[in-house]
Amino acid sequence: MQKCAEAIVKHVEAAFARVWLLNDAGDVLELHASAGMYTRINGTHSRIALGKLEIGHIAWKKTKYLNNDIVHHSRIHDKKWAKREGLVAFAGYPLLIGKRVIGVVGMFFKRPITPAILDTLGSVADAITQGIERIRAEEGLRQLSGQLLRSQDEERRSIAGDLHNVTGQNLVALLTSLDRLRRAIPSSRNWRKLIIHCEKIVKKCLAEVRTLSYLLHPPMLDKFGLEDAIREYLEGFGERSGIRVRLRVPPKLGRFNREAELVLFRVVQESLINVQRHSRSKWAEIRVERHKKKVVLEVRDKGPAITTQRSDRAHPAGVGIASLQERTRQIGGHLEIKFRKVGTTVRVIVPT
Numbered sequence: 001m002q003k004c005a006e007a008i009v010k011h012v013e014a015a016f017a018r019v020w021l022l023n024d025a026g027d028v029l030e031l032h033a034s035a036g037m038y039t040r041i042n043g044t045h046s047r048i049a050l051g052k053l054e055i056g057h058i059a060w061k062k063t064k065y066l067n068n069d070i071v072h073h074s075r076i077h078d079k080k081w082a083k084r085e086g087l088v089a090f091a092g093y094p095l096l097i098g099k100r101v102i103g104v105v106g107m108f109f110k111r112p113i114t115p116a117i118l119d120t121l122g123s124v125a126d127a128i129t130q131g132i133e134r135i136r137a138e139e140g141l142r143q144l145s146g147q148l149l150r151s152q153d154e155e156r157r158s159i160a161g162d163l164h165n166v167t168g169q170n171l172v173a174l175l176t177s178l179d180r181l182r183r184a185i186p187s188s189r190n191w192r193k194l195i196i197h198c199e200k201i202v203k204k205c206l207a208e209v210r211t212l213s214y215l216l217h218p219p220m221l222d223k224f225g226l227e228d229a230i231r232e233y234l235e236g237f238g239e240r241s242g243i244r245v246r247l248r249v250p251p252k253l254g255r256f257n258r259e260a261e262l263v264l265f266r267v268v269q270e271s272l273i274n275v276q277r278h279s280r281s282k283w284a285e286i287r288v289e290r291h292k293k294k295v296v297l298e299v300r301d302k303g304p305a306i307t308t309q310r311s312d313r314a315h316p317a318g319v320g321i322a323s324l325q326e327r328t329r330q331i332g333g334h335l336e337i338k339f340r341k342v343g344t345t346v347r348v349i350v351p352t
């Protein structure tokens, strides 16, 4: 908006241009941008009640107001000021989405407004409206995806807890009962065989439930922090994938806030799954650096040189990386992925 106001001043030679937006309650116009003679947005007229002064009137009436002789005819209340500053013309446009007013753009000029300038101003007002709507829609979408990611985390945490504490404990109880049953009937070989078979299945289920619970949400993360959670994850990942992962962390990494630890853990998890699924590399490295106010984490592999579909890789279609980027953005961080000739690097920076 500030850039728009500056562009108006520059290109149509306005003395100053300002953009007010209607507040959430819909009763006050709040100044959001100001360029030209006045650049402060917290001074006089930073808040104008709907219907008051010329700006409030434009929003109330939802019609533009143009005047090429403000000193004599206008509703501009401070004519002395206008005269002193050499201002002769005023143009004010309501910013309208359909019939709903979202703000007003107002401009003063030191020379009369020509019909050509009038045309330009009308389209500038439309462009500002569309820009504001787009920003608001993007902001709404961002908030929604943030909420979705947070509720997904909570759900995963709770399912992981139930799987571990309830299903896991029931399986342990079943295993104990089978053990007692086996001891109670030592004579029949067939029954013993069947019970041993049952025990094997229950043990497998138990291992699967533990892995699933861990993948959903590692309990280590909340209890002991990122480093221990990554180390534990790597043990299972190495066995499952056959990929050797080197972890380089400073001697005293310490703890970060809960959100940052979860985002960093998810980056490790998703990036390593990507290494396994897409890179064919048998080696990966995770590097963590702690700076004063931020943590930098990198996951890289030595996947084969990319010879085909490079452009597709520059705009990947999966949701893994995109959701990591959104998670990172939600906590004020930044994530980038670089596909090099040999190897891919995911680099994330989050504030602590």
Ligand SMILES: Nc1ncnc2c1ncn2[C@@H]1O[C@H](COP(=O)(O)OP(=O)(O)OP(=O)(O)O)[C@@H](O)[C@H]1O
Binding pocket: 271, 274, 275, 277, 278, 279, 301, 303, 313, 316, 317, 318, 319, 320, 321, 322, 344
């Ligand atoms: N380590 C890697 N080596 C090579 N290519 C990779 C690597 N990581 C990601 N890619 C490429 O980037 C694409 C996007 O990754 P992303 O994780 O977003 O999606 P995906 O893994 O394909 O699907 P999913 O939504 O299940 O994660 C992949 O499809 C792959 O082409």
Ligand SMILES: [Mg+2]
Binding pocket: 270, 273, 274, 318, 319, 320, 321
């Ligand atoms: Mg993926």
